[in-house]
Amino acid sequence: MRFDVLTLHPDQVRGPLTTSVLGRAAASGAIEVGVYDIREHGRGRHRSVDDTPYGGGAGMVMRIDVVAEALDAVLSAAGEGIRPRVLHMTPTGEPFTQATARRLATEEHLVLLCGHYEGIDARIDTLVDESISLGDFVLTGGEIAACAVVDAVARLRPGVLGNDQSALDESFSHGLLEYPQYTRPRTWRGHEIPEILVSGHHARVQSWRQAQAEAITKARRPDLWEAWERSRDGGLEPLADDEGPA
Numbered sequence: 001m002r003f004d005v006l007t008l009h010p011d012q013v014r015g016p017l018t019t020s021v022l023g024r025a026a027a028s029g030a031i032e033v034g035v036y037d038i039r040e041h042g043r044g045r046h047r048s049v050d051d052t053p054y055g056g057g058a059g060m061v062m063r064i065d066v067v068a069e070a071l072d073a074v075l076s077a078a079g080e081g082i083r084p085r086v087l088h089m090t091p092t093g094e095p096f097t098q099a100t101a102r103r104l105a106t107e108e109h110l111v112l113l114c115g116h117y118e119g120i121d122a123r124i125d126t127l128v129d130e131s132i133s134l135g136d137f138v139l140t141g142g143e144i145a146a147c148a149v150v151d152a153v154a155r156l157r158p159g160v161l162g163n164d165q166s167a168l169d170e171s172f173s174h175g176l177l178e179y180p181q182y183t184r185p186r187t188w189r190g191h192e193i194p195e196i197l198v199s200g201h202h203a204r205v206q207s208w209r210q211a212q213a214e215a216i217t218k219a220r221r222p223d224l225w226e227a228w229e230r231s232r233d234g235g236l237e238p239l240a241d242d243e244g245p246a
Contacts, residue, residue, distance in 0.1 A: 001107070002032040003150045004074050004084070006067075007114040008049060009141050016147040022154055030159035033150070034074070041069040050117055057118075064121035067113070070125060070238065074111055080228075084109035086128045087149065089142030090119060093131030096149060100132070104149075105156035114142030114147060163175050175228045176217045179209040194213045 005013050018026065019034045026187045041050045043066065050060040054238060071086065078084050081114045085107050094100075104110060125131070134145040154160050182193040211212070218225040 001030075001154065002034070002084075003154070004034040004036065004109075004111045005114065005143075005146050006036045006038050006070050006074060006111065007141070007146070008037075008038050008116050009114075010037050011124045011140065011142055012141075012143045013114075013147060017150060022151060025154060025157075025160040028159065029156070030140040030157060031154050036070060036074055038067060038070040039074070041066050053118065059118035062115060062120040063117050064123045067120055068127060071111070071113065078109060078232060084111045085130075086111045086113060088113045088124060088131040088189055089134075089149070090122070090130040090131050091116050091133050091138050093133040096132050096145075096152070098152070099150075099151040104153045110150075110153065112142075112146040114146050116141040144221060157203075174218070175224065175231060176213040177221060179212040179216070191236065196211075196225065218238075 003017075005017070007013050014037050016022070017035070022031070022033070026033050039047045039049055044062070048063075049066045050062050053061045069233070075084065075086075085104070087104075087110060089112060113124070132145070132149060134148055139145060151186055182197060186193055186198070195209070199205065214225075214228075217228065
């Protein structure tokens with residue numbers, strides 16, 4: 001799977017996308033990552049990429065002609081007959097969830113467009129497939145959100161995680177938050193791990209984990225808990241990861 005990120009701040013993106021799990025995945029060929037500087041398409045000697053907003057107001061708006069040229073260059077390089085899915089990272093987009101990540105993981109090529117300043121000229125909506133928001137807060141640009149989306153999507157692809165089963169046992173995968181995890185030392189500063197985890201009784205361990213996941217979800221995410229209860233009472237598979245921010 002390939003990810004291309006268009007940004008005014010390439011260095012802010014390259015670090016997270018070339019280290020740890022994503023770095024190893026790129027080195028192994030499980031994913032490909034490209035980072036492109038929108039400013040290369042800027043206007044004039046100073047490579048200007050923005051201008052004052054029509055109608056007045058504070059801040060600057062990224063020019064549609066500059067952004068469109070940068071996007072066209074990346075799409076053209078994708079190859080004849082290939083149409084990557086284009087995502088616009090913006091606080092006015094649809095909330096990003098684990099369900100969104102699973103859907104996007106079925107794509108073979110994603111292009112993520114990062115806004116900055118007061119955002120991109122609204123006519124960008126004619127060039128993108130969907131707009132995505134990381135949550136109900138505002139960042140200085142779309143770079144951090146783009147990195148989060150790449151990470152969440154890439155880890156669902158085969159060969160990215162050391163154990164593909166890991167992605168099936170974590171928060172949101174079954175509609176609940178994940179149960180608590182423990183490792184050595186068994187006793188730390190007077191705190192013992194739950195005795196059930198060293199009982200060797202696998203059925204009881206699974207039952208304990210299920211109960212813990214339900215209790216944590218009910219306490220911390222009432223929205224997910226309500227969706228879980230609805231799906232369970234209706235005899236349906238849990239759908240909670242379609243609701244709320246990831």
